[in-house]
Amino acid sequence: MRLKISLLKEPKHRELVSCVGWTTAEELYSCSDDHQIVKWNLLTSETSQIVKLPDDIYPIDLHWFPKSLGTKKQTQAESFVLTSSDGKFHLISKLGRVEKSVEAHCGAVLAGRWNYEGTALVTVGEDGQIKIWSKTGMLRSTLAQQGTPVYSVAWGPDSEKVLYTAGKQLIIKPLQPNAKVLQVWDSYGRPLYSSQPHEHPITSVAWAPDGELFAVGSFHTLRLCDKTGWSYALEKPNTGSIFNIAWSIDGTQVAGACGNGHVVFAHVIEQRWEWKNFQVTLTKRRTMQVHNVLNDAVDLLEFRDRVIKASLNYAHLVVSTSLQCYVFSTKNWNTPLIFDLKEGTVSLILQAERHFLLVDGGGIYLYSYEGRFLSAPKFPGMRTDILNAQTVSLSNDTIAIKDKADEKIIFLFEASTGKPLGDGKLLSHKNEIVEIALDQKGLTNDRKIAFIDKNRDLYITSVKRFGKEEQIIKLGTMVHTLAWSDTCNILCGLQDTRFTVWYYPNTVYVDRDILPKTLYERDASEFSKNPRIVSFVGNQVTVRRADGSLVHISISPYPAILHEYVSSSKWEDAVRLCRFVKEQTIWACLAAMAVANQDMTTAEIAYAAIGEIDKVQYINSIKNLPSKESKMAHMLMFSGNIQEAEIVLLQAGLVYQAIQININLYNWERALELAVKYKTHVDTVLAYRQKFLETFGKQETNKRYLQYAEGLQIDWEKIKAKIEMEITKERERSSSSQPSKNFSLKH
Numbered sequence: 109m110r111l112k113i114s115l116l117k118e119p120k121h122r123e124l125v126s127c128v129g130w131t132t133a134e135e136l137y138s139c140s141d142d143h144q145i146v147k148w149n150l151l152t153s154e155t156s157q158i159v160k161l162p163d164d165i166y167p168i169d170l171h172w173f174p175k176s177l178g179t180k181k182q183t184q185a186e187s188f189v190l191t192s193s194d195g196k197f198h199l200i201s202k203l204g205r206v207e208k209s210v211e212a213h214c215g216a217v218l219a220g221r222w223n224y225e226g227t228a229l230v231t232v233g234e235d236g237q238i239k240i241w242s243k244t245g246m247l248r249s250t251l252a253q254q255g256t257p258v259y260s261v262a263w264g265p266d267s268e269k270v271l272y273t274a275g276k277q278l279i280i281k282p283l284q285p286n287a288k289v290l291q292v293w294d295s296y297g298r299p300l301y302s303s304q305p306h307e308h309p310i311t312s313v314a315w316a317p318d319g320e321l322f323a324v325g326s327f328h329t330l331r332l333c334d335k336t337g338w339s340y341a342l343e344k345p346n347t348g349s350i351f352n353i354a355w356s357i358d359g360t361q362v363a364g365a366c367g368n369g370h371v372v373f374a375h376v377i378e379q380r381w382e383w384k385n386f387q388v389t390l391t392k393r394r395t396m397q398v399h400n401v402l403n404d405a406v407d408l409l410e411f412r413d414r415v416i417k418a419s420l421n422y423a424h425l426v427v428s429t430s431l432q433c434y435v436f437s438t439k440n441w442n443t444p445l446i447f448d449l450k451e452g453t454v455s456l457i458l459q460a461e462r463h464f465l466l467v468d469g470g471g472i473y474l475y476s477y478e479g480r481f482l483s484a485p486k487f488p489g490m491r492t493d494i495l496n497a498q499t500v501s502l503s504n505d506t507i508a509i510k511d512k513a514d515e516k517i518i519f520l521f522e523a524s525t526g527k528p529l530g531d532g533k534l535l536s537h538k539n540e541i542v543e544i545a546l547d548q549k550g551l552t553n554d555r556k557i558a559f560i561d562k563n564r565d566l567y568i569t570s571v572k573r574f575g576k577e578e579q580i581i582k583l584g585t586m587v588h589t590l591a592w593s594d595t596c597n598i599l600c601g602l603q604d605t606r607f608t609v610w611y612y613p614n615t616v617y618v619d620r621d622i623l624p625k626t627l628y629e630r631d632a633s634e635f636s637k638n639p640r641i642v643s644f645v646g647n648q649v650t651v652r653r654a655d656g657s658l659v660h661i662s663i664s665p666y667p668a669i670l671h672e673y674v675s676s677s678k679w680e681d682a683v684r685l686c687r688f689v690k691e692q693t694i695w696a697c698l699a700a701m702a703v704a705n706q707d708m709t710t711a712e713i714a715y716a717a718i719g720e721i722d723k724v725q726y727i728n729s730i731k732n733l734p735s736k737e738s739k740m741a742h743m744l745m746f747s748g749n750i751q752e753a754e755i756v757l758l759q760a761g762l763v764y765q766a767i768q769i770n771i772n773l774y775n776w777e778r779a780l781e782l783a784v785k786y787k788t789h790v791d792t793v794l795a796y797r798q799k800f801l802e803t804f805g806k807q808e809t810n811k812r813y814l815q816y817a818e819g820l821q822i823d824w825e826k827i828k829a830k831i832e833m834e835i836t837k838e839r840e841r842s843s844s845s846q847p848s849k850n851f852s853l854k855h
Contacts, residue, residue: 135149173226213234236255238252268284317355328346330362330364338655412429422461453468463504472484541562548593567582617748636655735841737762776797795827
């Protein structure tokens with residue numbers, strides 16, 4: 109990736125240019141110390157003077173009124189705020205008429221910014237004050253008073269707090285009175301990146317709209333950086349110092365306000381996307397080159413408009429231009445599917461195996477690879493402009509979106525309809541969530557979501573069962589980045605100084621004891637600080653190091669083959685694979701997979717191979733149970749799913765067995781509750797309770813047990829006869845049906 113610089117031979121301004129701002133992706137306004145505001149048309153390469161300011165007004169900062177409010181178009185006439193050295197800010201229409209000038213600060217007004225809704229304006233000045241104004245220019249409050257000038261300011265994404273500079277500190281100040289003030293670098297107080305000192309003072313920085321890139325301006329210097337800080341490109345245009353940088357709305361180009369009167373334009377080109385043996389490069393604004401490294405074939409893709417976003421995955425290239433979306437198959441680059449975009453500029457493209465997601469200023473849209481519109485999920489307070497690949501995830505059947513208003517919440521939607529999953533409950537966590545990722549394969553009922561919270565703990569939960577607090581289970585700590593494989597449900601992550609692969613994350617729901625045996629770990633100190641996982645395709649993981657270089661890690665292909673065998677119920681092939689590989693990790697994965705799929709024979713073999721003899725004995729005892737419902741219930745108990753085991757037995761009419769599992773687990777309250785409810789085996793529960801208390805030399809204190817034990821004589825012979833009768837009835841009923849050696853119960 110690099111910047112293609114465009115600079116006129118002669119400057120359009122006679123003095124230094126102090127600020128620039130885009131109205132559209134092809135139109136820019138610039139303000140200069142020569143008191144002129146000039147409009148630039150990039151399509152026609154024409155410039156025109158919009159307004160000549162009074163000689164005592166020296167402009168400092170410019171910010172356009174927001175064009176859209178979430179998913180609603182702004183109807184207010186286009187205008188901008190201009191701050192100046194005379195202590196005023198000016199509200200100016202697009203046609204150049206000064207609508208209002210407001211006395212704001214003692215000394216220069218150094219910056220002014222509209223909030224995202226366009227309902228408030230914040231200004232900062234040389235007097236150290238931070239002030240909030242209405243959109244018509246009425247003073248609402250003085251938010252803070254510093255002893256030194258405040259040079260820049262920004263709104264928080266919810267417009268409820270303001271970030272401003274104070275000497276060497278950045279300060280987050282909520283609008284609410286007496287709210288806690290944070291001196292920070294990110295919203296959790298951590299520095300994200302610090303560069304080496306530059307040759308000249310840094311005079312401007314600006315983030316791209318999608319937050320993936322930022323630009324840095326200095327004397328004769330324009331640099332393009334990744335969000336983690338490393339440099340993509342360094343250009344040395346003849347500009348003097350670049351005092352202000354503005355990104356176009358679509359994030360494809362930047363404009364810089366130059367000290368020598370120039371306005372410099374730079375277009376982002378040579379972006380690259382890779383998938384398996386294909387490499388796609390944006391060579392010009394409207395041209396892509398596809399390189400197949402297997403046969404060295406090269407294809408050129410030409411577009412009517414400039415390319416804004418692209419994504420290459422699952423054998424498809426999805427490209428959005430300013431007006432259209434193109435879908436290419438890697439099998440045929442000549443005939444793309446083309447459809448018009450609904451509205452706005454696409455800011456994010458996510459792909460799954462069956463469909464892809466587009467995010468723009470108007471909403472979130474799901475399309476099939478045939479171009480058919482599928483759904484458009486919505487939720488209260490949705491802000492599409494702040495969604496990114498860490499806060500949105502897509503699978504074949506589910507869309508997950510992290511809520512920005514409450515970062516502890518994840519919204520879950522059915523992909524095909526866009527409706528909230530299940531009864532509309534939200535996935536809620538105890539801490540703020542940083543990154544989310546859905547697994548990609550398997551059935552909808554098995555769909556899992558992994559997420560990292562602000563403490564860098566990694567959790568996993570089922571999207572169908574997230575209502576149960578205990579089902580959100582911690583997988584790891586100090587996890588900085590994660591990714592699911594695109595071919596099977598294998599999860600990888602970078603944990604502190606280790607690269608970890610969870611070959612079968614579902615083990616936490618099946619047998620948490622053997623989870624450590626299903627992991628692959630290796631030292632990751634070579635990746636240095638703040639590496640990120642770029643992709644996990646097949647058995648190859650690509651990691652971007654802090655210096656921008658890519659490192660490829662290959663993991664064992666056998667776990668993926670094992671996943672494939674198990675998904676096809678090829679248990680004998682799975683056992684043969686494990687015997688061939690002779691690794692404890694693979695055997696442990698097979699053990700957990702067999703339990704999850706209720707294949708007891710395979711589970712017994714796999715547990716024996718990893719030396720879990722007590723579990724082999726338990727599984728063997730389950731095989732001798734009289735009915736398939738009993739077997740199913742005890743396998744659920746093996747996995748710790750006591751409540752589900754009880755439900756299975758009760759639905760099958762095996763009330764005694766449901767009571768007995770609670771007795772075995774010393775769930776005395778529940779055992780008596782069931783016995784009373786179904787009017788059976790009350791004496792059995794009381795007898796076992798009495799025996800339990802006698803063993804430990806205790807007296808009965810439970811009021812309910814005292815109530816039912818009053819006047820009841822315990823007759824063990826009678827109780828044993830009743831139990832024997834229950835077992836005989838179960839065995840007879842089972843033999844009259846068609847027993848199955850293996851049966852399936854999905855979690």
